[in-house]
Amino acid sequence: MSSLEEIQSRKEEEKVENDSCFTPLDQPTKKAKKLHCCGKCNKTFALPSNLRRHQRVHTGKKPFPCDQCGKHFTESGNLKKHLRTHTGEKPFACDQCGKRFTESGNLKKHLRTHTGEKPFPCDQCEKCFTESGNLKQHQRIHTGEKPFACDKCGKRFFRSERLKQHQWTHTGEKLFSCGQCGKRFTESGNVKKHQQIHTGENSFPCDRCEKSYSFSGNLKRHKQIHTKEKP
Numbered sequence: 230m231s232s233l234e235e236i237q238s239r240k241e242e243e244k245v246e247n248d249s250c251f252t253p254l255d256q257p258t259k260k261a262k263k264l265h266c267c268g269k270c271n272k273t274f275a276l277p278s279n280l281r282r283h284q285r286v287h288t289g290k291k292p293f294p295c296d297q298c299g300k301h302f303t304e305s306g307n308l309k310k311h312l313r314t315h316t317g318e319k320p321f322a323c324d325q326c327g328k329r330f331t332e333s334g335n336l337k338k339h340l341r342t343h344t345g346e347k348p349f350p351c352d353q354c355e356k357c358f359t360e361s362g363n364l365k366q367h368q369r370i371h372t373g374e375k376p377f378a379c380d381k382c383g384k385r386f387f388r389s390e391r392l393k394q395h396q397w398t399h400t401g402e403k404l405f406s407c408g409q410c411g412k413r414f415t416e417s418g419n420v421k422k423h424q425q426i427h428t429g430e431n432s433f434p435c436d437r438c439e440k441s442y443s444f445s446g447n448l449k450r451h452k453q454i455h456t457k458e459k460p
Contacts, residue, residue, distance in 0.1 A: 264273045265280040269287045274280040282304060285291070291301035293308040297315045302308040310332055313319070319329035321336040325343045330336040338360055341347070347357035349364040353371040358364040366388055369375065375385035377392040381399045386392040394416050397404065403413035405420045409427040414420045422444060425432065431441035433448040437455045442448040 264275065265277050266273050267280060267283060267287075269284070272283060274283060285303040291303050293302040293305050294300070295302075295308060295311055295315075297312070300311065302311065313331040319331050321330045321333050322328070323330075323336060323339055323343075325340070328339060330339065341359040347359050349358040349361050351357070351364060351367055351371075353368065356367060358367065369387045375387055377386045377389050378384070379386075379392060379395055379399075381396070384395060386395065397415040403415050405415070405417045406413045407420055407423055407427075409424065412423060414423065425443040429443075431443050433443070433445050434441035435448060435451055435455075437452070440451060442451065
């Protein structure tokens with residue numbers, strides 16, 4: 230039996246499954262809707278099938294397996310989305326540029342690159358974001374939260390990507406290379422700084438004279454001439 234056939238079979242089983250796992254809150258009337266309550270967290274649902282689906286959060290039950298890789302899912306819809314990673318199917322197309330996506334949610338996010346819509350504002354400052362995840366990361370600047378810790382030295386970071394880059398300093402891994410000379414670096418930002426040697430770009434001008442520098446550190450040292458600070 231294929232995964233899609235199994236999904237349909239599971240759905241039919243759910244329709245006839247015994248409803249003993251839900252608890253009605255009130256006696257149903259012609260006008261009142263019957264609510265079904267989760268015995269674990271008291272969350273209520275209008276349909277018993279929705280309650281059963283929710284209860285898998287507590288039980289950990291994942292009755293929908295992928296016949297390609299064996300991964301299991303709590304809902305048939307999630308299995309259907311996952312199967313596209315094997316088939317390569319991308320049914321959701323952008324009507325602006327033609328780019329295709331496996332999920333409608335990813336298409337919706339992509340469309341904001343065309344419209345410029347940023348529906349997620351920060352309540353601490355005026356900055357807005359296209360995705361809720363980016364807003365969440367930004368808010369850590371205000372709260373000071375650094376949830377990602379290095380298991381080698383304990384240093385903490387706002388973003389998981391920064392932690393990953395930091396961990397390369399322990400392993401010595403240098404994944405980023407200069408396209409001009411081949412020199413390798415642990416962080417992409419360091420490659421960008423290094424490439425200014427080849428381009429001659431001076432991105433750090435002195436506001437006291439006409440000199441400019443490739444690196445902020447060199448500019449800082451130069452400014453000591455104007456302030457008469459000792460290095």
